[in-house]
Amino acid sequence: MDIEFARTFLAVTAAGNFVGAAAKLHITQSTVSARIKTLEQQLGTALFRRGRGGAALTAAGRRFLRHAKIMVRTYEQARHDVGLSSGFSAGLTLQGRSALWDGFLPLWVHWMRQSAPDISLRLEIGFEEGIMQGMVQGDIDIGVMYTPQSRPAIAAEYIFGESLVLMTSSRERKWQDSSYLHIDWGPEFLAQFAARFPDVDTSAQRVNIGWLAMQLINNYGGSAYLPLRLVRHLIQSQQLFPVEDSPLITLPVYMVYPLDRQEAHITTAIKGLRELGAEEDQRHSLDDLSTVS
Structure with missing residues (x-):
């Protein structure tokens, strides 16, 4: 069995549809369909129920899921260990x-x-x-x-818990202006921020990586929610300042x-x-x- 068939099966399982799996694997939807069809022929059973809502695992598909994970993991471990x-x-x-x-x-x-x-x-x-x-x-x-x-x-x-604190490069500047950088720390942060600041417009500058926001603030000024563990030294050296009366937002870190x-x-x-x-x-x-x- 081709290991790529198992990868494709896992991608469809995770995405819930063939379109999402194709995007994740950077292949065409027709390639995904062909791989799954071949895999089902090799196993002699249907692995997915296709419908308008996407692709759901059949009972056989659920049984094959564990084996597919083991196959891919074993292959990756072998490739790593051989090297x-x-x-x-x-x-x-x-x-x-x-x-x-x-x-x-x-x-x-x-x-x-x-x-x-x-x-x-x-x-x-x-x-x-x-x-x-x-x-x-x-x-x-x-x-x-x-x-x-x-x-x-x-x-x-x-x-551990990640404490995010609202920091600014200038105590005189209103942090809500267009220099505010809205960092995508994930859905939990976005929900907490929206609940605390429902009227703040976050559309001016959006970034998905914290270090990029820190670079922009350090070089050109601005404000953003940043991890406390990374900015303590900047607070102590007065390079950045906590926004007065702003709430801490705590995100749990998981493995x-x-x-x-x-x-x-x-x-x-x-x-x-x-x-x-x-x-x-x-x-x-x-x-x-x-x-x-």
Whole structure:
């Protein structure tokens, strides 16, 4: 069986339709249809019920889902392991939100190098939807993000709380003007922001990566909600200023991983994220806001 057939099956399962799967895989819808048809012929059963609402798994499709995940995961692990030098016993792929690669995840990389030097690491930046897609397809071992989507057989475990504080480059400027940069920290942030500031127009400048907003503010001025752990030093040096009486918005950070993975290197990586997450929660407790006041 062609591994790409299994990938396509997982993509359709995650997207819920052939069009979405084609977009995620960067192939045509007809190619998706042909692959699924061939796969169903090879297995001798229908895997999806097609309809106007999309493509839903049949009972046989649900049974095949676990096997497809194992196939893709085994292939990716084999491809990774074959390329490992003799100094490594296993490989691990972790993908995380870009803001979490600033400060937190590099600590985990260092922890892994100290605690499990025989594990080869593949480290990537991603967004929630892509990370979850990679988890479903077996391309990623662990994901770290703000707002995970619920998926069967994938755990979403809290590791620490990210405190976002409204920062500005000038105390004299009204933060609500056109210099405000609205960062897409995910649906949870967008919902909290809309509830607290229903009348604020956020259409002037929108970005999906926090570091880009910080670059724009540092170079040209402006305001944005930014992670407190990343701006404490800027507050202390008076390069940026907290907006007076603005509410903190707290986002939980989660790690996601397959529930059926019991390998030692996966367990070790999860242990490190738990320990460092607990330290992060303690270090940046909401009760310790002396640098924000």
